[in-house]
Amino acid sequence: MRRMLNMPFGYKLILPYVLCLLLAVGTVGGFAYTHSVNSLKEKTRENIQGTLQQMRDNIRYRTDNIERISNMLYYNYSLQSALRRYDQGWYSYETMTKTLMPALENLLNYTGSNIGLSVYLQNDSLSEVFYYDNGQNPLLSTKRYEIFHLKRIEAEPWYRELRLSETMAGQRFWRQILHDEANGNISLLERMDDVQRGKSIGLIRIAVQISDLLDSVDYRKIGGYSTLRVVDGTGRVVIESSPENADGKSGNIELNRLLLSEPLDGLGWELQAYVPNSLFDESADKVRRMTLLVCLVSAIVLAGLGIGVSSYFSRRIQKIVGSLNDFRDGDFQKRINYKGNDELGQIAAAFNRMGSNIEELIHRNYAVSLQKKEAELESLQAQINPHFLYNTLSSISRLAQFGDVQKLQLLVQELAKFYRLSLNRGEILTTVGKEIEHAKAYIAIQCIKYGDRMNVYYDIDPEVLEYMTVKLILQPMLENALEHAWFGSTIGIRLVVEQRDSDIVFKVIDTGVGMKAETIQQILDPDGPRIGYGIRNVDSRIKLHGGSRYGVVIGSRTGIGTCIQITIPRRM
Known part of the structure; x- marks a missing residue:
């Protein structure tokens, strides 16, 4: 019973049809076979009876000829x-x-x-x-x-x-x-x-x-295995014609035979034909083979038609099931294209309306979530920018006080670039190239501040620069490294950007003190304590735009360093 419940819809549709088909074809075939065999037996019996009548007429002609001679003399x-x-x-x-x-x-x-x-x-x-x-x-x-x-x-x-x-x-x-x-x-x-x-x-x-x-009495006229006899009024065999008794002498007759007879008027005798049932069985076998062949061909043709119809409806059902599975996997843009206004067409139309409604709700929810994340980003920037701007302005004041005009000019240029790229004309998305420029501007400002204590290396694939990304995903990672990853009085940072299949991967690698596994878990836990809030914000925004398979992964070992990997989809 459980197998029947788990059986695909196409099988459930075709099995009752095949059972009804076999029942119908078997019933019709059995009736046709029985009727054909009976008709064939009756036809064969009529043919043999007609042959006996011809023999009787031939014998009657000969006896009439003899009787005419007697009449002529009489x-x-x-x-x-x-x-x-x-x-x-x-x-x-x-x-x-x-x-x-x-x-x-x-x-x-x-x-x-x-x-x-x-x-x-x-x-x-x-x-x-x-x-x-x-x-x-x-x-x-x-x-x-x-x-x-x-x-x-x-x-x-x-x-x-x-x-x-x-x-x-x-x-x-x-x-x-x-x-x-x-x-x-x-x-x-x-x-x-x-x-x-x-x-x-x-x-x-x-x-x-x-x-x-009686020369017309020949068994070969009615069948090779038949027997013809002429018996008198007492039942004595006058003459017999059969394959076993070609000399005309009487032999034993099998019991399993059909007896047909014709009276020989005048002589008082009877012409008897013993026809073996095998003669009918051979004809019945031919009819049986033909009936089986017709039934088999009919069953194959009807089964083929049934399978075709079942496949047609199964494909339509599979479309609906496939779309529901896509919905379950998160693809709410799936639609079913059906022609016609039958029940499946109505289901498809209702499914499409449901998909549109769900997609609209998702977009609304997405917009709300996006607005929330952007508000969080703005709040984060509002918290970071005043402190960052204060420290940078302090650095500018010191450089002006000591008269280091060259560094002062470079610091002002990088600060202007940093804020220009941060604003990005109010857009949420930017190019990978501009995001790297923004990160480099931030690093340049920090290098002027820390001098030789900070070493930065770049490993960037130039083919990824034109792809799109969410803005402000590198600066929080760099800021986190500069805040927590110092190992003594120096720090080394490496920025890697590369392609990997259909993704783009950013890596911010430092040579700092590293983090414990519990700390990493708290940073990435949406409901965790408010540590690493900038990293968690970046992870949420990337998942919101790209999907759950994208986002931030942290790998770290205490005393060795930390690698923060950011994966985004490769989209133009």
Whole structure:
């Protein structure tokens, strides 16, 4: 929970969006996948069912062709008239050669398939015509017809079953009789009637190879791993087509398969297709991969858009946060530039107004503080100048008394320069060069006063002279050294001015008695005792103009000397 509270605003904005995005894409993707797979399965099932219907129609076409042959023989009235007479001799021969045999020959030529046409006649005055096949399938050789007497089959169970049926007249039956099952054949049976008299005159049998009749049953038409079967009314497999049983023999079918079927009207059989679920699984895998790809691309695109929107708002929030951090660090000039009038724009406008108000208050406070410091400076100068002026005038009087005109002239010139630079036309700021001149004027006056007991050295970088500084920052340090840093009867002072990165550093180094750490702490403590008031005034004014990182630093060791370092910003 704490991590969530500390999480950046952009993450807080994008995480709920990503969660909702994943939920939405997952829901839509799951629904699309389920719907697509179901539609694909239904489409595949319809395609396979359509293929089975084509196979059924092809088989029906072949059986209709065989049944037309039977119809042509059944409705041959001239043949029926000839078979009605039981005369022997020439008439019987003529019926055979001119009527029955030509009719059967013509029917054989009607179809291109190998068929066996047999008629079983009640008229035993006609001769029989048949072949000896020695156990071989007679349909493998050629098309042929045979003529038998009906009494040959009257004792057969299958014939008695058909004869007992009163509905046999005008109907056809597909049966495997005699040697059909062993030879892989099937026969179309139809009673041969004398239509005019309504009496039976025999039986028509047309035998055809099952492989010819069912040659369209091929598993490759519906799939490489499917199985096609044709089963009869008892459930016995008539023919099977599958990769494992290419020879047409029946094999075991896996349980995990879809069963589709089509009835074969007339034959009384059923065409069955066993389709493995792997066929659907392969299609489902393709749909799954495509769905995942679409969902992934959609998620990436939507996530990219979400990240873009989140980044857009996060950047605007970061601007506000960055500006608040700048305010916290003291940069009250920071502003937020936004276009638009939305909520963030209103926050930015309110922030800018707040910044302006704070900056105005700071300027007012700064002006008040500056006025106070300047008043303190004026008070300090008012305290120093009369005493300094009194001592200097005393020195001038002594020089005039002793007639040292040259020193007297030099002292008056330096005193005039000192007060001219101190006034600075009433300005708070001056150049580094003028501040050094002011310090040199003060030192020159003191050198005339102390003579050889005072040694002063200068180490000044000429490149810093044009930069700006607060006025009267060196003279209080020099005055403090001359007042407290004498070591015996002599004193050495070194004034250093140099550049350091983006700052300008002043150093007033003396060879005096030094100060204790407690004394330095009391001098720089704003609420400390009133010692080193001039140094503390300089430090406050520099911080007021430049910032808290600037000001006065004192380093000292007892018996060695003191170094007062003043750091100001380098500004033109």
